[in-house]
Amino acid sequence: MRKEAAMPxxxxxxxxGCPKNLVDSEVMLGILxxxxxxxxxxxxxxxVLIVNTCGFIEPAKEESIRHILELxxxxxxxxxxxxxxxxxxxxxxxxxxxxEMPEIDAWxxxxxxxxxxx
Amino acid sequence: xxxxRISHISEPQFIYNEHLPRLLSTPHYTAxxxxxxxxxxxxxxxxxPDIRGxxxxxxxxxxxxxxxxxxxxxxxxxxxIAQDTTRYGLDLYGKYSLDILLNRLxxxxxxxxxRIMYCYPNRFTNELIDIIxxxxxxxxxxxxPIQHASDKILSAMGRPVNQEQIRSLVxxxxxxxxxxxxxxxxxxxxxxxxxxxxxELLAFMKEMKFDxxxxxTYSQEEGTPAATMTDQISDDVKQExxxxxxxxxxxxxxxxxxxxxxxxxEVLVEELVEGSRNIYIGRSSLDAPEIxxxxxxxxxxxxSVGDIVKVTINRALEYDLMGELAQ
Numbered sequence: 001m002r003k004e005a006a007m008p009x010x011x012x013x014x015x016x017g018c019p020k021n022l023v024d025s026e027v028m029l030g031i032l033x034x035x036x037x038x039x040x041x042x043x044x045x046x047x048v049l050i051v052n053t054c055g056f057i058e059p060a061k062e063e064s065i066r067h068i069l070e071l072x073x074x075x076x077x078x079x080x081x082x083x084x085x086x087x088x089x090x091x092x093x094x095x096x097x098x099x100e101m102p103e104i105d106a107w108x109x110x111x112x113x114x115x116x117x118x
Numbered sequence: 119x120x121x122x123r124i125s126h127i128s129e130p131q132f133i134y135n136e137h138l139p140r141l142l143s144t145p146h147y148t149a150x151x152x153x154x155x156x157x158x159x160x161x162x163x164x165x166x167p168d169i170r171g172x173x174x175x176x177x178x179x180x181x182x183x184x185x186x187x188x189x190x191x192x193x194x195x196x197x198x199i200a201q202d203t204t205r206y207g208l209d210l211y212g213k214y215s216l217d218i219l220l221n222r223l224x225x226x227x228x229x230x231x232x233r234i235m236y237c238y239p240n241r242f243t244n245e246l247i248d249i250i251x252x253x254x255x256x257x258x259x260x261x262x263p264i265q266h267a268s269d270k271i272l273s274a275m276g277r278p279v280n281q282e283q284i285r286s287l288v289x290x291x292x293x294x295x296x297x298x299x300x301x302x303x304x305x306x307x308x309x310x311x312x313x314x315x316x317x318e319l320l321a322f323m324k325e326m327k328f329d330x331x332x333x334x335t336y337s338q339e340e341g342t343p344a345a346t347m348t349d350q351i352s353d354d355v356k357q358e359x360x361x362x363x364x365x366x367x368x369x370x371x372x373x374x375x376x377x378x379x380x381x382x383x384e385v386l387v388e389e390l391v392e393g394s395r396n397i398y399i400g401r402s403s404l405d406a407p408e409i410x411x412x413x414x415x416x417x418x419x420x421x422s423v424g425d426i427v428k429v430t431i432n433r434a435l436e437y438d439l440m441g442e443l444a445q
Contacts, residue, residue, distance in 0.1 A: 015143070019150045019199050019235070019408075022143065023134070030139030039141070055169060057337035088169045094127040109127035 008038040010079075012046030014067055017054025021087055025052045028086070043071065044078040053089035064089045072103035084108060130156065130171030136184040147386065147424035148195045148407060149188045153181055153219065154209075157201035159238075161265070162276040162344040163305065163336060166201055173202060175210045182222050185229065194426060195231040195386065196223070197406065203234055204241035217245040224253035230426055231386070231403055235261045239287050240278040251295045257403045258295055262287075263303040267322030268315040271308055276343070281322060288326050299404040301330040306363055307356030308336045309347035316359050323366055329374045330410055333363045368436050375411075375434035382444045385413045385429040387421045396420075400429070402439070411437040418443065 011032055015025035028050070033039055040046050049071045053064035064087075074080040084106045085097065091109040098107070133155040134140075142149055156171040157164075185196055198219075200206060207215025216234070223232050232255050239262055250256050266272050269280045279287075291298055304319060323331065335356040338345045385400035391414070398421055400413050415429045421443075433440035 019197065020152055020155075020201070023140075023150050023152045023199070026140045026143055027134045027138050029141035029143070033141055034139045056166065057334075057339065059337070091127060091130065091169050092165065094125055098123070098125060104123070106124040107127060109130065 008036055009047045010040045010045055011037045012040055012043040012049045012071075012074075012080075014049075014051045014071065016052060016064055016067060017056065017060060017088065021052055021054055024087065028052065043074055043080075046074065047079055048082045048084065049074060049080050050084040050086055053085060053087040055088035055090075055092040061089060061093075068101065068104065075103065082106065130169070131174075133174050133176055135176065136180045136187065142188075142191075142193075144407070145388065145423070146192050148197065149193045150197045150199050151181060151184060151188070152176070152200060153198050153203060153206050153216075154200035158205070159202060159278075160276055160343075162274065162347075163308065163339065163342055165339045165342055168341060170201060173205055173209055175200075175205075175207050175215075177210060178207075178215070178219050178222060181219060182226070185223055185226055189226055189228045192424070194229070194424065195233065196229060197233045197235060198223075199235050202236065202238050202241075204237045204243075204246065214241055214243055214246070217243065217249045220246075220249045220253060220256060224249070224255055229255060231255060231257050233257045233259060233406060235406065237262045238278075239264055239284050242287055242291070247291060247294050250298075258298045259301070259404050259406065260291060260295075260298060261301045261406070262291075265303065265305050266308065266311075266315075266319055267304075268311075268318040271311055271315050271319075274310055274344075274347070275305075275308060281318075285322075285326070299329040300326075301332075301406070301410070302328045303332040303334060304363060305334050305336050306359040307351040309344055309351065310349040311336075311351055311359075316362075320363065320366055323363065323370065327370050327374070328367075329404075330371065331363075331367045332409065333360055333367065335360050372434065372436045375436065375439055378431045378439055379434055380431065382428050382430050383413065383439075383441075385415065385427055387423055387425045387427060388412070389423060390421075400427075402429075411435075411439065413439045413441060415441045415443060 015022050051067050054060040072083055082105045085104050086108040090107040094107050154175040156173045157167045158173040204216055264284050267281050383402040385402050387398050387400045389399050391397040396417050398415055402413050405411050413429055428444040429441040430444045431439050431441040
């Protein structure tokens with residue numbers, strides 16, 4: 001996720017789960033914006049798509065997987081080059097996701113924030 | 119594409135601070151503030167401690183500065199959250215310090231509502247009860263997940279309290295904080311929950327009459343002690359118990375709401391009903407966003423979203439109230 005000088009990289013963001021996760025999402029968005037990324041609500045226009053997942057109980061995990069697959073479609077149908085999975089599902093199931101979901105380009109666990117500040 | 123795949127997963131240690139930028143996604147008048155991260159409880163059903171790491175509090179000053187900054191941006195309601203909010207401060211200050219934090223936040227000029235979510239029944243200190251009762255800006259609303267009421271199940275869940283302790287706390291809260299609204303949550307279908315255990319829960323719900331309650335069916339989570347317990351409950355039984363508990367709670371909630379008729383509540387204006395000129399939807403200080411009800415009311419004068427007004431309640435549904443702007 002390098003900064004482009006001319007055209008800012010557009011980031012689409014989906015936050016799932018509880019208010020605690022929402023605060024994490026808001027901090028990630030703040031860091032992204034301050035680092036020069038443009039935040040877009042139109043997923044089809046995003047260069048990077050990030051989903052901040054919940055991994056608490058079964059229905060939440062299913063919802064997270066559904067959103068990952070949904071967003072992965074924009075790698076074909078949209079402009080998305082990088083699909084990032086962050087948050088609790090990534091923290092809890094990184095090796096399973098790595099193996100079973102080739103759509104995902106990057107995982108950020110619960111210490112993700114330091115990486116966002118690069 | 120053949121690009122390199124990147125993985126950054128490590129032991130969770132991070133907690134944000136007031137210096138990090140934050141892009142609020144909630145309406146302009148409300149913000150969540152996380153006072154701590156992680157969890158040191160070991161409830162048998164829960165994977166959170168493994169996901170979010172050990173409990174770690176933010177310093178009081180960090181939270182206070184963040185809240186003041188939020189208020190300066192127009193936030194009127196701050197919702198304090200953590201996995202275990204009542205444990206706040208134990209790691210940093212050697213004692214439960216939520217009351218000290220609340221005392222400081224209660225003095226922040228311009229902050230109208232302070233709401234506290236995710237309290238643990240065994241960590242509700244007298245100091246905490248007193249500060250909630252005494253501070254006008256702290257919502258008289260307590261979210262106190264108890265998960266069950268049968269001592270057998272509470273113990274199997276690894277919960278730190280029994281039914282009698284919960285009963286005594288509920289009585290104490292209602293006595294010392296007049297008019298307090300209590301929200302809780304229950305898990306039905308935990309391994310080994312017999313029909314008798316479940317009926318004990320229903321009886322306790324009837325007795326305690328929690329103003330609001332969320333009911334969840336038990337989810338078997340790998341890596342947790344409960345996942346390998348032998349007497350797992352079938353999905354059918356879980357569903358059936360879920361519906362029975364929800365149906366009971368609906369009646370309790372309706373009775374609570376009907377008792378509000380004639381009362382005047384503080385309501386935060388959230389939207390103008392589409393197509394109307396003077397009908398607004400708001401949320402009272404006794405309702406948290408997303409999970410609780412709303413108040414629909416008429417107003418003879420124009421209001422702005424984010425205003426806090428007084429509304430006289432004149433109709434009640436199970437989860438929502440209706441009324442008119444108080445004169």
